[in-house]
Amino acid sequence: MRGLQAEGGSLEWREQPAVELQDGQVRVAIKAAGLNRADLLQKAGMYPPPAGVTPVLGLECAGTVLEVKGNSRWSPGDRVCGLLAGGGMAEEVVVDGRHLLPVPAELSWAEAAALPEVFATAWLNVFELGAAQPGEKVLIHAGASGVGTAAIQICKALGNPCWVTLGSEDKLQACIALGATGGALRQNGIMALQSEGPFNVVLDPVGGTYAEHHLDLIALDGRWVVIGLMGGREAKLDLGKMLVKRIQLTGSTLRTRSDNYKADLLARMEERLWPLFAKGELKPMVAKTFSFEQADAAFAELAEDKIVGKVILVKE
Template sequence: MKALQAIDGQLAWSERPAPACAAGQIRIKVAAAGLNRADLLQRAGHYPPPPGVTDTLGLECAGVIVEAGAGSRWSMGDRVCALLAGGGIAEEVVVDERHALPVPQGLSMVEAAAIPEVYATAWLNLFVLGELQPGEKVLLHAGASGVGSAGIQLCKAFDNPCWVSVGSAERLAYCESLGAEGGVLRGDGLESLRDFAPFDVILDPVGAKYAQLNLQLLGQDGRWIMIGLMGGREATLDLAKLLSKRIRLIGSTLRSRSADSKAALLADLEKNVWPLFESKRIAPRLERSFPIDDVEAAFAALASNTVSGKLALVIDKDLN
């Protein structure tokens, strides 16, 4: 099979041995794969896969099951999307059968490929770790990103008013169209976020650059959930504020979680989020898809930081 490798910073769509399918796993013929910032980082050598995980790029995909063991909930030919620790940008992928969910009714394979990573990330951090309750206020930094787009929609569906920080007026308008109450532009400074504070939960992929401001914006018993370090890894914090406000600072990654943890998360998504796709209350925000032959253009588009929502790679157009 062909799979996407990052070799010394260069992308190679090359032949690799097909993985074996063990008990409890399924084999998926991949139609499309979502593209994520983690793929950019892995290409650059900054985010290697967890031990024992393939070095093929790709944290999510959609396709058709071509192999399933006896007693599996899945059958040959089922249309599924899957959350992966790696290997999604390939002609085939083998995954724990608990980490796949049915493609929501009415969605194409390319749309479904843009769901697992960002909706799992948003649900895990806002509603599981962040313990959001109806009516609590949320701030989403990088609100027009894939995770931000998913987070806005989930906040709206579960009655949590949310605000965003974004890079342009066009991206702010995009966020508001998804249900954000408002927000600010990074270039204008973030201090005006104080007008919307205090927030109960801040979802932060930026890190050090926003650390002091986050402490100021959070209210009593606020939860600051850090999922990335785009703005640096070292910050000076006023711990007295953390203490006096009883703020919880939570570091969170999804890729390295255990198989059982991911299985519980996917089951939670199927119960609470999948019905929202079926009823059209939320939808994957796919800005653009690229054929696998244009993978360099897809990576360049994501690296430009101008994408609103998600990008996907079409692996097998006949399955779409």
């Protein structure tokens, strides 16, 4: 079985040892795999996989069930998509069966592979950790990203007006078409949104460069959830403003969560969001697809940061 690994900043397909199934695990033949910024960081040597996790890249995939061990809701031939700690960019993967979800009807393999990581991240951080209530305002940074486009759609479906920050007018218009109320170009500064606030929840993959401004943009009892550090890891904050506004600042990562945590998260997400996929209110955003053999080009496309939605590797 071949899998895609990163070595010295380069990508290489390597033969992987066979993995024996344990109780509760499922073997999946991979049809498509989604790219995430975590994969770019791992390729650059800046985000190693957690201890015990395969070095094969890929945090989400879609495919067909090949084999099941123990009691399981899955059977060979089932169409599934999976949330992974690694291993999605391969011919097959062994995964905890609780970390798989049924592919919503009518979705292609590419669309299914664009679903697990970004919708789980958006759901967890805006609606569980961020506790967004209907009608509350949400600010989404990197709004044209996979997580951003997922968060916009969920906000629209659940009655939360949302605003975005991003890098171009074309991206802004695409996000408004998805359901965002408005937004600001990052080159103009996020304080351009002050008249639209205050915001009850902020989904923040940027970190450092935006941090001090959030204290002026966030509402009383607001929730600020940091999920990335694209703008650096250091910031100067006026803690007096945080205290007076009772702002809750939460750091959040998903990859290193326990198997049980992920299983419970996906179960709640399936209950709340899968009916919305069936109604057409939610849809994964696939910007471009590449074959598995075009992995270098796919990684370069994501790194350019010009797309709206996801880059997906598809098995030909």
